[in-house]
Ligand SMILES: Nc1ncnc2c1ncn2[C@@H]1O[C@H](COP(=O)(O)OP(=O)(O)OP(=O)(O)O)[C@@H](O)[C@H]1O
């Protein structure tokens with residue numbers, strides 16, 4: 057079974073502090089949904105409201121259409137994988153996995169059988185007799201997943217479960233998690249501050265900052281059409297030019313920046329730009345071109361400051377007049393060496409469709 | 423600059439001194455338990471014997487006190503462990519702001535003198551008893567009941583401290599995990615928290631039992647007409663002392679050592695198991711050693727063997743040839759005494775003549791230097807002449823009578839010149 061989860065005008069307060077502000081999200085059943093945001097933005101808090109460890113100060117949490125108000129964590133059809141896993145150190149692996157059955161009064165034999173099935177699923181067959189302390193980090197991770205799945209939840213909640221693993225293992229576990237989710241077919245709600253994780257695994261991503269949901273969408277949309285300055289600066293890399301809107305025409309805006317006038321698509325968030333507004337223009341490093349700059353809508357004069365070779369691509373850093381940040385360009389290494397040297401003055405070109413103008417607002421910390 | 427050599431020497435001296443200070447009394451006391459002499463002492467060494475241990479077993483009053491102590495100890499464990507646990511759990515639940523106050527209040531019985539606790543327990547339950555119009559035979563006036571309650575008031579604060587320190591290492595998230603997996607609060611307590619607290623429960627129980635077992639200050643009031651080991655011992659010391667008390671001390675010390683050794687083995691096994699786990703987690707092939715049962719652990723077996731062998735040897739050495747040895751000692755004593763009596767007769771004839779010239783002995787000087795260590799409190803129990811009196815064969819007693827007669831009446835003439843000589847003569851024999 058699987059269930060959808062609905063957060064309906066959810067506010068969560070700790071005293072005067074607002075940890076979640078008017079959150080409205082509908083998570084479809086059977087999907088892999090991620091909350092993405094920097095540390096301390098309220099992700100865990102939201103998840104705890106779904107799992108029942110805290111009640112929202114205002115608003116409703118609905119799971120499978122049922123209002124969860126007053127229903128404790130042990131009665132909700134959810135299972136949570138904790139940030140630190142919280143495996144039971146005094147139990148063996150199989151006892152851990154079968155704990156949810158034990159508290160339901162299921163007999164030893166059946167528990168054992170179920171545990172063995174789940175060990176099979178997480179690719180740890182025959183390891184049930186080990187103690188938890190005898191597992192490696194990745195194995196613990198998988199046991200935590202198995203333990204949660206044993207409870208047969210409709211919704212599995214995962215709180216940064218991979219953050220303690222090293223990079224290699226993390227990448228491996230991503231694929232594995234996604235595979236498990238597709239096999240069991242239940243709703244996964246996944247929390248992370250790692251955008252790579254969120255974008256690769258999820259059907260939908262909600263980007264959060266300071267208790268506010270900035271944008272909900274699939275990975276492509278989040279990356280290509282950020283709706284707020286925060287999303288544009290948090291997800292992926294972006295060059296930023298600050299300025300003022302001088303003209304709006306259809307979906308495009310002309311923004312007067314320190315580097316000159318830039319034509320850019322306007323963002324599609326709730327807040328729309330109009331002439332005279334403060335605006336931020338974002339351009340991805342891979343959208344900037346040096347060659348044939350003249351055929352693009354936008355051109356910026358810049359001095360090459362530094363060139364870095366990274367194997368499959370080059371990173372080039374520029375000084376642009378009137379901007380205190382370096383502008384970054386990345387280009388695929390196609391075998392032809394770069395024709396420019398450090399210190400050369402060049403024109404950087406980019407199309408208006410590749411630049412996006414958002415209302416000025418909060419930016420992600422670098 | 424102090425050279426390394428000197429520093430080293432001083433360190434060694436300090437360590438030796440420190441240990442001598444710590445364990446010297448215990449060692450001396452333990453030795454006295456094996457001396458057949460009727461007063462606990464190491465010199466003169468008479469015969470190696472275990473008769474004081476046998477004597478111990480025959481002392482019905484002592485056995486009764488011991489039984490009572492054990493009974494009360496168990497009662498205190500049953501009462502103080504759950505109390506301490508709930509106190510500690512409560513501490514984790516109360517608001518941050520109230521916590522220091524709560525802590526201070528619950529810990530305060532430790533700071534209250536045991537005497538006060540004892541008296542107040544007595545008074546309080548007397549009031550309660552009166553309120554219900556209970557008879558003197560009722561539970562409110564029962565020594566066991568009062569002692570268990572009275573001791574538990576401060577011992578549960580000890581056990582609470584044990585639980586608090588264990589709870590501080592508990593990962594609260596585990597409780598949430600259990601709840602999240604569908605466990606009820608009771609199940610969470612039973613299956614998660616309680617197993618985690620198990621070692622602390624064991625420590626707290628041992629601590630509570632020992633604290634109860636050795637308690638005197640509170641017990642002496644609350645025990646009413648019964649007796650415990652400590653109150654019995656205190657009464658006994660007042661009436662006179664023999665090495666069976668040392669023997670009891672030896673038994674207790676031995677049990678403590680035994681327990682400490684087992685505990686150490688237990689701890690090492692846990693450590694080894696942890697290391698093994700870490701190595702297994704790293705993927706090494708490890709043959710498990712720590713999975714053997716505790717009972718079959720080589721170290722445990724060794725401890726048991728050493729203990730049994732030690733007990734056997736001591737028993738054997740302490741009973742074999744004891745009677746012969748005692749007879750020899752007795753004969754030797756008689757010989758010494760007779761010799762002394764002879765000497766004295768000669769001397770007194772000689773001294774009677776010189777006495778007029780030397781008297782009077784200044785009384786003040788005698789009075790001031792009179793109280794030998796421990797003498798005043800124990801009514802002369804430990805004064806050298808009494809030591810002999812206690813140990814006394816009839817002969818020595820007779821001899822002393824004569825000494826007294828010869829000396830000044832009030833101060834038994836220790837400092838009269840002629841007696842000084844005699845005393846040194848006696849102690850010379852003792853060495
Ligand atoms: N019980 C609480 N009382 C007061 N403030 C709290 C409480 N729990 C969380 N907060 C605050 O709410 C904010 C959000 O916390 P939360 O744990 O949800 O962050 P997070 O997004 O999960 O961060 P991380 O990625 O570091 O885990 C933080 O500023 C935190 O200090």
Ligand SMILES: [Mg+2]
Pocket residue numbers: 099100101139215
């Ligand atoms: Mg968190």
